[in-house]
Amino acid sequence: MSLGAIAIGFFAGGIAGMFGVGGGVVFVPCLVILLGLNQVDAEATSLLAIVPVAIVGAYRQNAYGNLRLRDGLFVGALAVPFAAVGVVIVNVVPERAIELAFAALLVYVALGLLREKDHA
Numbered sequence: 001m002s003l004g005a006i007a008i009g010f011f012a013g014g015i016a017g018m019f020g021v022g023g024g025v026v027f028v029p030c031l032v033i034l035l036g037l038n039q040v041d042a043e044a045t046s047l048l049a050i051v052p053v054a055i056v057g058a059y060r061q062n063a064y065g066n067l068r069l070r071d072g073l074f075v076g077a078l079a080v081p082f083a084a085v086g087v088v089i090v091n092v093v094p095e096r097a098i099e100l101a102f103a104a105l106l107v108y109v110a111l112g113l114l115r116e117k118d119h120a
Contacts, residue, residue: 004035009049023049025109028102039099040090047083 012026024046031042061067090098 005031005045008034019113021109021113023053025106029106039095039102043090043098043102 008030012023015026016023027046028042031037031045058067
């Protein structure tokens with residue numbers, strides 16, 4: 001299962017990079033469809049996968065002089081309590097509602113990509 005998740009992560013990262021979207025847009029559906037995870041576990045896995053990527057990205061961008069440390073620390077500090085709120089919400093809301101909300105997000109992202117294509 002973990003080798004499958006790693007392969008999906010590389011695939012999702014490549015596709016997301018080509019289209020300029022977040023990797024979770026590809027990663028979460030693949031985890032649900034290909035590995036059989038439920039929606040909540042797939043989203044949690046995707047969010048956890050962001051942590052090492054963000055650390056490496058911040059390190060690299062700092063070398064280029066693009067890191068605003070104060071802003072990053074502020075966002076990071078807010079992430080902790082909002083993650084806790086998210087856990088409470090996901091434990092109260094039916095999983096089907098979470099699935100539909102994620103599907104709506106995917107439609108929104110797809111429409112954004114189409115709009116960008118029309119303006120290019």
